[in-house]
Amino acid sequence: MRLSVIGCGYLGAVHAAAMASIGHDVIGIDVDPHKIALLASGKAPFFEPGLPELISSGLAAGTLAFTDDIAQARGADVHFIAVGTPQQAGSNAADLTAVRAAFAAIIPHLRSGDIVVGKSTVPVGTAESLAADVEATGATLTWNPEFLREGFAVHDTIDPDRIVIGVQDGDENAPAADILRSVYHPSVAKGTAVIVTDFATAELVKVAANAFLATKISFINAMAEIAEATGADVLQLADAIGHDERIGRRFLGAGVGFGGGCLPKDIRAFTARAEELGRGESVAFLREVDAINLRRRDRAVSLVADALGDAITGARVTMLGAAFKPHSDDIRDSPALDIAVRLQDLGAIVTVTDPEALANAERTHPTLNYVADRDEALRGAEAVVLVTEWDEYRRELSPDHAAALVERRLVVDGRNALDAPAWRAAGWEYYGMGRR
Incomplete structure (x- = not known):
């Protein structure tokens, strides 16, 4: 099939490259000419393992192209809308400006029989509000939420664990649902679950999944608070x-x-x-989920400060x-940068290291110190805080090696990712999150 993907940020760029890799002809479209230029040259505008290779192979094969001209979408059979829905300034609500702009832009180029597929994460009821304008062109709207994990997005797009398709009447045999089954033909052929439902359910699947995962993480962090008190x-x-198979171990990592x-x-x-629907009490617990999550950052800061x-004033913290x-x-x-900024505000001299994120971090927090080399960042430190569990830190950094670099053997393990007995045996003051 010929597909268009409107919005080439994290979701859209991965989706476009992945769809080209399974045999479709794909045109990726974005309003940002700089982003399009990067993609057209075979470069990803963000770090995602496997994505640059996928983009380069699609470009070389002629099955993938990028443009900032929305008119180039004309002639595609299926149009994916994959733009962002950030939080509104001064509100908890989602900002649908980009979604509505993307739909307004594609509608003049739709033909009768086209399929428009919303992939953006939106508040329930959004699809229903957009359907009439799409259907006035003779096209059909569907909603197909994404379930990508950053760092594994290529795999999750090519080989998803389920495919959810929302159609207006929820008819499992709707022609639009059949077309989307064809789009995802390799997954369907291997027996991946396909759930065809109505718009509202498809929209809720995504936000409900994220709410559940967030709740599970905050639950174990609430238990960490009790553990610290007892x-x-x-x-x-x-x-x-x-x-307990009813609970499972995944997403029970306190930190x-x-x-x-x-x-x-x-x-x-x-x-x-x-709250807009008059059912705020049904998800009121999510406010506490959010609050618990933010409190754990406070706890990491207090562990370092205590x-x-x-001596925190002028102390070198890595x-x-x-x-x-x-x-x-x-x-x-990022909890990592939030904690770093708070420690700096307390008077510490904070140095940040990361294998991939330093350029982005420096643009947003230019007053912190940034050192790309892990060992150089550790040299002379009076406190070390593990906040992102890269293998370079959790598996490849031995406590003896780190001890030879630092000024003081003090480590706060913000992810409970280190071997605490080994670090203590090497003479470190080790503090975990919710650990003895």
């Missing part, structure tokens, strides 16, 4: 309850909490939308990590 060990607690461009803003937007005491998670250069709502 002397229990949250890591052993998570292991014990994680053996400094979640960040990024999805979970924080999505649970806030979900809460705002529920350990250093009055932050291992800047991205909100490993395998990404995304610093949106």
Whole structure:
């Protein structure tokens, strides 16, 4: 098929390259000419493992192209809308400006029989509000939420664990649903679950999934708060309850909490939308989920400050990590940078290192010190804070090697990712999150 992907940010660029890799002819469209120029030259505008190779192969094969001219979408059979929905300034609600602009831009170029596919994460009811304008052209609107994990987005697009298709009447045999099954033909052929439902359910699937994951993370962080008050060990607690197959161990990692461009803003937007619907009480618990998440950043700051005491003024603190998670250069709502800035405000001299995210971090927080080389960043440190669990820090950095570089052997493990007994045996003052 010939596909267009409107919006070539994180979601759209990955989707366009992945669709080309499974045999479609894809045109990626974005209003940012700089982004388009990068993509057209075979470069990804952000770090995502495997994506540059996918883009380059699609360009070389002639199955992938990029443009800032929306008219180039004309002639495509299926049009994916993959623009961002950030949090509104001064509000928890999602900002749908880019979504509405993308729909307004594509509508003049639609033909009868075209399929328009919303992939952006939107408040429930958005698709219904857009359907009439799309259908007035003879095209059909569907909603197909994404479930990408940053760092694994290429895999999650090519080989998803489920495919959700929202159509206006929820008819499993709707022609538009069949067309989307054809778009995702390799996954469908291998038996990947395909759920065809109505617009509202498709929209809710995405935000409900993110709300559940955020809740699970904040639950174990709430247990970390109790563990800190009682002397229990949250890591052993998570292991014990994680053996229950009804609970599972994944996403029970206590630490400094979640960040990024999805979970924080999505649970806030979900809460705002529920309040608009008169059902705010149904998701009121998400406010506490958000509050617990932010409190864990406070806890990391206090662990460093308490350990250093009055000596925090002028103390050299090294932050291992800047991205909100490993395998990404995304610093949106990054706990790592939030903690770094707070420590700097307390008088510490903060140095940040990260394998991929330093350029982004320096643009947003230019007063921090940035050192690309891990060992150089550690040299002379009086406190080390692990905040992003890159393998360079959790697996490849031995406590003895680190001890030879620092001024004081003090480490705060903000992700509970280090071997605490090994670090203590090497003479380190080790502080975990919710650990003895």
